[in-house]
Amino acid sequence: MTAQTLHPAELSLVDIAAWRALCAAEPAYANPLMGPDFALAVGEVRGDTRVTVWRRDGRAVAFLAHHRRPGGLARPVGAPLSDYHGVVAEAGFDGLAAMAEAGLSAYPFTGLIDPAGPLSGAVAGEREAYVIELDGEPAEYLEALRAASPKRFKNYRRLDHKLDREVGELSVRAPDWDEAAFEQLLTWKREQLIRTGAHDFLGPDWTRDLLRNLFARREGEFQGLMINLYAGDRLVAGHFGIRLGGVYHPWIASTDPALAAWSPGQVFLLRAIDAMGPLGLTSYDIGPGHDHYKKPYARTVRRIGQGLAATDSAFGLAAKVAESAWMWAGAGREGFVDKVKRRLDTIAMVETSLAGRVRGLAAAAGALRKSDPESEAA
Template sequence: MKITVLRPGELGEAELTRWRELQQTDPELGNPFLAPEFTLGVARLRPRVRVAVVEDGDKVVAFFPFERGRAGIGHPVGFGLTDLQALIAPPELCLDARRLLKACGLGVWDFDHLLAHQPTFAPYHTVRRLEPVMDLSEGFEAFAEQVRRAAPKTHRTIRYKERKLGREVGEVRYVFDCREEAELTRLMAWKSDQYNRTGRTDRFARPWIVALLRHFHRTGFGVLSVLYAGDQPVSAHFGLRCGQVMAGWFPAYDPRFAKYSPGMIGHLHLARSCAAAGITEIAMGRGGKEFKEGFTSRQIPIAEGRIARPLSRHCGGVALHWARTAPLNKARDIVLRDRRMYQRADRVLKAYARLRSATVRRK
């Protein structure tokens, strides 16, 4: 097989068409994070993004999008932002993973949300998990009935709080595809506040991430949805759409309305609006949010791990990278698997955030 590494902007219309054809060979490849639009969008802001084009004879059989870091350390495109990663290829295709890395000039490739059923990287999985999906293929009412059966208390609570929000704040309405950039700015401000309030790293402190969301919003690849009570926006969600699949990405809400659970109300409205727009599933991504359990229709097996080429010129950088990341990844996996540990860790992060905020005010 022949492997050619290109900048995403060097892909022609024939290659992009073939990429989309290969997405149709595996239902899980329909996720927006695996669409060429995502790789092309990130590449506008991250100059180290590349795509390996794998050919068998005169036919392209796979695309491998990646980011090349320092010392030959490779990551999936938009690492840290993506909830699904994969080789864009038919599900049965098995490549020589180390040969692929060599052709890409990588000494190591890290992944944390990789489709687990693909055989190329299967020997290098260290952890497997499940990502939840909301199945809307039978329509919203069928999905809502599933939620009522799976989590009746959650469903009743959402409906009660929505009625309460309408009575006390204003009539509830939902805009599925909001084109106002000011509302996107508001969502990012809410999300930054949430990150800081809960002790997480503020992703929107990075200008390239802000620019990426604005680009996807302007091009229509990103869908901004806003829940209003009267004239006041109370929650919002920014996701990515590829055909019939929506990838949940950045939900946020105004903390002044927290007692109404506006995020959960918004998710139910998102499901209704997606079904009406012809979207058959919403990939919710990995995370410890308990409400996802009631909304989950099925789950996608994903994997975390890394592959390293032995005796490569990058071996020093590979060893250092492993020493820095392996213990942290292991600890994170233990916490994510245990709900009580996750809740304790969440409380610790929030306490740290309060302490940090108090220290900043004193200064």
């Protein structure tokens, strides 16, 4: 077994084909985030993007796309946009031993896809991700949702009719290539992040450049896709993300805040599911988090891993100690400490400059102080 780490642009056509073949052979890897195209796209906007390729007898058997940090720390490629990540490998691949061979000390993960089991021993917990999967017509899927929760979807239909009647005739544009609408979705999302006190992951140039580059793609299996809901000519809500063939994974979910009383996000998803057929989509992967919003629409739930894969190197052991310290600090107040850790991890993943990290930490300090139950009690 040999290991080679290189920038995605340095991958050979043979390696790219081998990576795609591994993804095609395993349904769990059937997501735009897990293949070489996403790594190549991120590599265009971030110089620290790397892919470690492991070969057996000269043949590529595993790939790990990541951002290389000092000490051999590897962070998931494109994080926090990479809701799913991990080693794409043949069955029987020993991930931890291979990491040591490649000089990787630690790999923290929050959305591990690991069907071949190379990092299964490092999983400390799991969470749910939600997928809308069609095995027939969209109308059949929507009918199944209504049958499972008639009161809920009756209310959604009421909101749909109310929005159509009071704001404007509703229509979905899919795909929507309107640049002004795309920029509006990003603006609404950034305003929402500020409003809720979350870290602005769209602040750094590289995230906006990545989204804009993907939006500009019009050809091929891998491209950006925007689906929008309009009331008359007024943009109401929309999703932007990437698709690979029939699989769509949106990142940006935005709604017009002035229309909050009509719950446009709920109305949008009903209409977006109905548009999957004409778009040639069989899977609308809405990912983890925001369970109350996503769960009613998803009949498929995917379990994804959270944890830390670390070797016995000095930096790997230090990462294990730091992870243990977080667990100790969270005893008795897990919710708040987990929130602090997630916020700091997001800053470390998305901010590539010292100035950006300082600003992120300053904003985090203020937001977390407001949400700390002990601060409120004091």
